[in-house]
Structures are given as C-alpha cells and as structure tokens.
Amino acid sequence: MRRLARFIKEWQTVFIGLVAGVTLIATFASMPGRVSTLEAKDIEQDKAxxxxxxxxxxxxxxxxxxxxxxxxxxxxxxxxxxxxxxxxxxxxxxxxxxxxxxxxx
The missing domain is CATH 1.20.5 (Single alpha-helices involved in coiled-coils or other helix-helix interfaces)
Structure with missing residues (x-):
C-alpha cells in the first residue's frame, strides 16, 4: 500500500497532465466548427x-x-x-x- 501511495505521489503530475491532455482533446473534438475555423485561418495565413x-x-x-x-x-x-x-x-x-x-x- 505504501508503494502504491508513493508511486501515485511521484507520478501525480504525469497523471494530471494526461487527464488534462485527454480533456483538451475531447473539448476540441466536440467543437468541429472551432477546428475548421482554425484551419481556415491557417489557410488564410498561408495565402498571405x-x-x-x-x-x-x-x-x-x-x-x-x-x-x-x-x-x-x-x-x-x-x-x-x-x-x-x-x-x-x-x-x-x-x-x-x-x-x-x-x-x-
């Protein structure tokens, strides 16, 4: 049990980062209009x-x-x-x- 607690404590930042990353990806995946807007801006920037x-x-x-x-x-x-x-x-x-x-x- 102590080993598990120490392992979780040591890797807590990594786990938090993974959860935040998955949340961010899920948020952008649920906003297709936002992604296409960004793609359109990228295309405009490339043209410029x-x-x-x-x-x-x-x-x-x-x-x-x-x-x-x-x-x-x-x-x-x-x-x-x-x-x-x-x-x-x-x-x-x-x-x-x-x-x-x-x-x-």
Missing amino acids: DTELEKAQATLSTTLTSALELHKEQKKQNAIDHRRYEEVQKQLTELHLQRVVNGSSR
Whole structure:
C-alpha cells in the first residue's frame, strides 16, 4: 500500500497532465466548427505568406534592376563628364588662339 501511495505521489503530475491532455482533446473534438475555423485561418495565413513572398521577390528583382541601372547611369555620367572636360579644353584653346591671332593683326 505504501508503494502504491508513493508511486501515485511521484507520478501525480504525469497523471494530471494526461487527464488534462485527454480533456483538451475531447473539448476540441466536440467543437468541429472551432477546428475548421482554425484551419481556415491557417489557410488564410498561408495565402498571405505566399503573397508576401511573391511581393518580396518582386521587390528584390526591382531593386536589383534599379541598382544595375544606377551603375550603368553612373558609368555613362563619368563618360559624359570626360567628354565635357575635353570640349571645354578645346573651347579654351580655340578662344586663346583667337585672342592671340586677334592681337597679332
């Protein structure tokens, strides 16, 4: 009898947990509408997650394209700036030649 009492005392928490678990399962089993509501919410969440993933992929692609375009524009701007400096140098040289030629007349 003492052994049984000690065994019950030691395993009391486990027994209580089992009873609570069975009660919880029985409660949800008797509420099919509640379970289907949870399933519907899970389905909605999955759809929302899928849409979010699609939007993130689109955004990532757009940002990558924009970055590439920015790099190309930066290269083109550098080329244009070098051309501008060359033209300015040529204009300055032409102006100096006109000044020199005009003063020698």
